[in-house]
Amino acid sequence: MLRLIGCLPFVVNRWLATFIGHLVAAFPSEARRVSEINLGLCYPELSPVERRRLARQSLVESIKNTFEIALFWSRPNSGMQRIQSVDGGEALQAAVDAGQPVMILAPHLGCWEVLNFWLADHYDLHVMFAPSGLPEVDNLVREGREHFGSTMYPTTARGVAGLVRAMRKGAMTAILPDQVPDRRSGRHADFYGHSAYTGTLACKLIQQTGARPFMAWAQRLPGTQGFELRFRPAEESIADADLDASLSALNRSIEALINEGPEQYLWSYKRFRRPPEGKRAPY
Structure with a gap:
């Protein structure tokens, strides 16, 4: 199914995703x-009507994301061509020119695969x-992500060690910082005023390597206009020795993004x- 969706022209892909997204959002x-x-917890200042509207918009955008990454995994160059501005x-x-290792922190916001492509094409x-x-599915994902030269590591202790070695040599890495980790890999921290179990890997890697952290996302532009990449320096205290x-x-940096x-x-x-x-749990 992913490969079939990947065969559709971008205009058709976006139209179909928008149509299905509105159907999904319309029903319980x-x-x-x-x-x-989640929106009730994170945006309590919004009225119930506003939160429902935002929830439905988010569902439509999520379906768009699913359809577009199916296309971009199959045809990575198509994704790169849709980037309009940075x-x-x-x-x-x-930071790269200064010889610093850089960590990109990209939460589940916008189209993270397009961001991955651009970073791999421009940096190590x-x-x-x-x-x-x-x-x-794994083969399809790897084909897309490695197309522009990114180096992949398994999520094992050996993989983390390899990543640390590369970063100490000045390489760039990218992490999804808002995933809920397993019981051994996280601690609770405030997120929008509530306790959220948060992965410690990004913070520990920053402390070990001295990496400069940047928040980033690929904003989906209206219609079929494409994407704008956005980079923001993260809070300096992410490097604090106090975990x-x-x-x-x-988490404050994620919220701001x-x-x-x-x-x-x-x-x-x-x-x-x-x-x-x-x-x-609230669910």
Whole structure:
């Protein structure tokens, strides 16, 4: 199915995704329920009507993301051709020119695959890859992500060690910082005023390598216009030796990025599914 979607022209891909997205958003579903719960927690200042509207917009954008990455995994050059502008790239380039390792922190916002392509095409990008367990899907993802020369590492201790070695030599890496990690790889930190189990890998890598952290996302432009890449320096205290302070700074940086385009965030993701001991998940 992913390869079939990847055969569609971009205009047809976007039209079909928008149509299906509005259908999905119009009817009750688990994704819509979770989105509304998350938005109630993270944007309590919005009215119920505004939160429902934002939840539905987010679902439409999520379907667009699914369809477009199916196309871009099959035809990576098509994704690169859709990048219209880059906002904030000067500071990123300055850090690279200074010989610093750079860490890109890209939450589930906009089209992260297009961002991956651009970074791999412009820099020495090293990233981790967690297999899905479906060889055909994994091969498709690898074909797309490695097309522009990125180096992939398994999500194992050996893979992390390889990534650290590359970063100490000045390589760039990119991490999805808002994924809920397993029980051994995270700690609770404030996220939009609520405790969220947050992965420690990004903060520990920054501390170990001295990497300069940047927040980034690929904003989906209206219609079929394409994408604008956006880069923002993360809070400096992400590098704090106190891990709790570092994680709080990480989540504040994620919040600031999401607030640039909340309708393009994956609100259907159960970000608060691992609450502190003695508390219940909101879902």
